[in-house]
Amino acid sequence: MAPEYAMEGLFSIKSDVFSFGVLLLEIISGKKINGFHHLEHGESLLTFAWKLWSKGEGMELIDQVLVPSCVASEVLKCIHIGLLCVHEDPADRPTMSSVIFMLASDSTITLLCPSEPAFSVGRAIAKPTEPISDDRVFSVNEVTISNFSPR
Structure with missing residues (x-):
């Protein structure tokens, strides 16, 4: 979700550009933005x-499944374009027609x-310090669920 929409409820054609940039980076990395958690620094995918x-x-961002069939210069160009699309200020983002032009052009374009x-909102996932001995623990986020049974 574009920051101007998330923070102020403002939507424009540049909001779509932001979303396209996120999608491009998700495809390259093979990770969803809402499921990406960098353990050490709490960084987001962006x-x-x-x-x-x-x-x-x-x-280093590329999904290992894509490595054998990718062209490094094209992947780096897509990452570059994706990062241009996710600028915080909508005025700094390219238009979708510019994005299409950049993607379709050869490597001579600057x-x-x-x-x-x-x-960007990231969260750090804490590693457990002690192994959990109970085999019946079903929670991955340490939230407990109570089962109520009638008497």
Whole structure:
């Protein structure tokens, strides 16, 4: 969901561009944005992708299933375009027609440099410190459910 819609209820054609950028990064990484949790830093998929791309390690984002059949330059271009689409400010995002042009063009086109996605919510998942000995624990998030039985 685009940050301007989530925070202020404002929707525009640039909101769709944001969603397309998220979808592009989800396809490349093989991970859903709502299910992505970077254990160490509580990063979202967007910030994790940006950090890898900015360090020149964009190929670390790619789903391992795609590696044998991908062209590295095309994957990096898609990551770059995806990051351009998820800028916090809608005015900084490209239009969908620009996105289509960038995707369809050859590698001679020069793309703008994306900035770090400022709006992203990640959460750190704590690793259990002690092994749980009860085999009947069914909760993955430490929430308990009570079963009520009549007398």
